[in-house]
Amino acid sequence: MKYLFMLFFPLFLYANLTYDTNYNKEVSLLSSFDIEPSFLYDPIMNKMKDETIKKHKHFFSAMNKAYLFIPAIKSTLSKYNVPREFLYLAMAESNFQTKAYSNKRAAGLWQFMPRTAKLYHLKVDEYVDERRDLIKSTEAAAKYLSALHKRFGKWYLAAIAYNCGGGALNKAIRRAGTDNLEVLLNEKKKYIPKESRNYIRKIVALALIGSDEKYMMNNEYEYLLNRANAYSIATVKLAPGESLRRLSHLIHMPLKDLKKLNRQLKYDFVPPYAKSYDIYIPYIKLAEFKQKYFKAPMQNIYKIYRVKNGDNLGHIGKKFGVSYKVIKDFNHLSSNRLHIRQKLVIPISKRSYRKKLRKNRYYYMVRRGDSLESIAKKHKISIKNLRAQNNIHGSLIRVGDRLKLYE
CATH class of the missing domain: 3.10.350.10 (LysM domain)
Structure with missing residues (x-):
């Protein structure tokens, strides 16, 4: 028995350390949303998490397609002191599809409505829809979330208000007599709409999966952990009316890939009215752009x-x-x-x-x-x-x- 104990003790110790490490990471993630550790045992959130894991190909497909601009989103959120975990709010909103458009006229990564877009100076006109601009829309979302956090004092409240609106959340808090998350999510009292109750749960479920390194590695998606840090985008300025097709030839980049990074453009060219306009290219193409790009006559x-x-x-x-x-x-x-x-x-x-x-x-x-x-x-x-x-x-x-x- 003594021999067996000595043989298996390191395994028990490792399992215990692994559990503690994972638990601590999960608690830390919840704290970034100002959520109590007990939320880890929320049955509806865990059911969402399990269902997402079962459909893991869908989750990792979205992550894989967005790998190029995920670092830029995280960096922009940090710039405005918004927790990086709010990256998964964008995933919940649009599945990281910059061209996403809802039947309520919301568009882009962060699903901005026209009125909110205008409030945060996102241009929507004949040539561009900056709700689909992955950097400008993220900056707008970060400013909006910061304003909601300043108003309500907690990040999970900012996320809920992002979904149902500040007025509806205020009303819910008054009815509940508290801003405690467990109370607001009460399925019988229905202080906030069902969509919003599931919304915050979905964001947390996605964040827990996306931050679980062991799960990523066990499913052979560990390359995403390094890939997101190794790749990023660069912002370059193009002359008015410049053609994306011409740029793709100059920097030897497939036009379809260039378009994916620049869904804000309604045409294959930048607006003719601006002195210059921001366009996104992979960072690894920046040196080639600086070397080869020149303004050509129309x-x-x-x-x-x-x-x-x-x-x-x-x-x-x-x-x-x-x-x-x-x-x-x-x-x-x-x-x-x-x-x-x-x-x-x-x-x-x-x-x-x-x-x-x-x-x-x-x-x-x-x-x-x-x-x-x-x-x-x-x-x-x-x-x-x-x-x-x-x-x-x-x-x-x-x-x-x-x-x-x-x-």
Whole structure:
């Protein structure tokens, strides 16, 4: 017995130390949200955690796709004194999809509504939707969370308010007579909406999984632990109207990968109105960018079109699948008047514009003031046909929607 005890004692000791280490890490993680250690035993949170672990491929797929910009998100949160664990709030909101868009008109990593985006100076216009800008939106989210923390005093309250709103949370705290998390999450009293009760649990569950090094290693995803620290992004400034396609050629980076880092752009070029505009590239491409990037004349990048008799901006825009406003902005036109043989810059790649023409011939981009009736009348098709092709059940369409016009 003595021999067996001596043989297995190190194993028992190691298991105990491992348990203590993991427990301490989990308690530390909860404290970053100002949550008591007892929350580790919340049955609903643990059920969410177990379900996520069962579907681990989905979890790690999201982490893997976001590995390039996760360090930038963590760094930005720290810059505004927001716990890095709030990274998992973004995962809960959008699954780290910068192009995520909800039926409530929320967009981007942090799912900002238009009103909140405007409040935190995120630009949404013809050319950009900065709710999808991974750095600017994270800065806005960090400022918003900091304001909520200042208002409510605890980080878990800031997270809940992010979901249900400060007013609803205030009302819940008054009804409950406390801001204690266990009380607010009472399933019978329902002080806060079910979505918000599950929201904070989901964030904590995701954070516990993402910070469990042993779990990551056991599932052969340990490379993510180092990968997130080894890779990052750099911010570079491009000239107004610059083409992403041209940049991808200059720094030898696939265009699709460059687009993934810059979902804030609605077109394949930066806004023509800015003196310069921030674009994100992998940090390992920064030296190559500094060495090779130079501002080129517009006529060397895009197609040049000569105005013909009977042309107008709307007709030219439709021909090339580009908004008339974009053509107007690129050519610094103060009015819609054109003259014959006038040269216009059309922001579309010289080599690919024919392909784009074919692609856009049967589609229409909804503009401000449009309705199903006006679009149907303009393109001489029935409203019924328009609804059927685009799976529209009512009359609601939004600016920026891409509608199919013909079968």
